[in-house]
Amino acid sequence: MKIAVAGAGAFGTGLAISLAANGPATLWARDTNACLTMAETRENSKRLPGHPFPDYVTVTSDLDVLMAADTILLAIPAQKLGAWLAEHAIRLTDKRLVACCKGIDQSTLRGPVAQIDAHVPSAIGAMLTGPSFAADIAAHLPTALTLACKDPVEGEFLQACLSTPNLRLYLSHDVIGAELGGALKNVIAIACGVCMGAGFGESARAAVITRGFAEMRRIGAALGADPETLTGLSGFGDLALTCTSDASRNYRFGLSIGAAKNFDPTTTVEGAATAVSVSNLADKHDLDLPICRVVADLSSGKIDPEIALATLLSRPLRKE
Structure with missing residues (x-):
């Protein structure tokens, strides 16, 4: 399974670094110049300094590379998530989309997974949330999170694929509760x-x-x-x-x-x-x-x- 993280803020960067413990992971950012800098320095010095990228992390601004992934973790700010999903809805069809932002959209009053369901109804929507800081995840410190998915089979599949030696995921089917808590x-x-x-x-x-x-x-x-x-x-x-x-x-x-x-x-x-x-x-x-x-x-x-x-x-x- 190909895994990518959309959004190279601190949390998205930390997740990509952690996921690389399992194999190749793509970190996508819209800003081409920022991607070039990160690819050259092998670090996100602006958002998460002091945490170098493992060899398995690929940094890109190429949307085609992002869309080649089967599972995309959405580390995009909650207030921008709906517009991003709407913009790329056709290319996101049937993918596994895991929301990693925490918020309620002001214009629709929807949580992140509800945004996924509204804009890409064919996708498998899930929520990754819980007590965590990007620096801890990037430093491979023990962290426990909730992975919420309404589909029990897909939830178990994502739990197995996204868990790493330092990142322990507990499965829930209560997407609404996970959205609201975060x-x-x-x-x-x-x-x-x-x-x-x-x-x-x-x-x-x-x-x-x-x-x-x-x-x-x-x-x-x-x-x-x-x-x-x-x-x-x-x-x-x-x-x-x-x-x-x-x-x-x-x-x-x-x-x-x-x-x-x-x-x-x-x-x-x-x-x-x-x-x-x-x-x-x-x-x-x-x-x-x-x-x-x-x-x-x-x-x-x-x-x-x-x-x-x-x-x-x-x-x-x-x-x-």
Whole structure:
């Protein structure tokens, strides 16, 4: 089976490096000049420095090389995934497409696998998600992820093909739960970053994680996710990692908001856009998601951290 990764950001690069432990892997990027540099230096010095490419990794900007793969891991930002799938839908027919991004599309309110199903209905869609950082995967450190696929036979096949000595994949058939866990944890991570950046302290962060997890379960129940999925790797596991580590882009984004500092605008922060999507989903399903709504307002600059905290603290007292 030929395997390729579409998207040479940090996570896509880390996955290609890890998958090369099993055999040849292709890493595709749209930017031809960036590909030439990576092919020459054998490293993605811009997105994942310090992790050289194994011999089995081929870097290319040639779409024909990407489309020669049977299985393509989609490490494309969630807000750009739908347009990319629509652009290449005909060439993606009948392929195995594994979404590796975490978010909810603002225009359609779909998760990544739902985007695959909508644009390439003949493809086998799956979701790879869970507590992981690109640098850890590239360094071949032990990492456990969830692989969610509605088709049990295809899911087992992908599990066997994509697992590596350092990457342990646990199979799930709950695609909705896996999509939501990966997307929502980024929103809560921004809120936790705001807490720490504004100096609210560890206790406030613990409260945000706890109540944020309650919001994740609430929206999961409304959209048909299995509650157990959100208590696993793709839910609580990813939430715990992302809300407590400076290696998380979403957490660092929240830190910058809380500390009133600038943040690198070229860094992809999936949680900022997803917070807006979640707020719209809350309206659609009449859900009480105060943390997600506050993050949406913070990310768009509508309120500052002090007002955000006051908003949350002024909520009526009730039973947990």
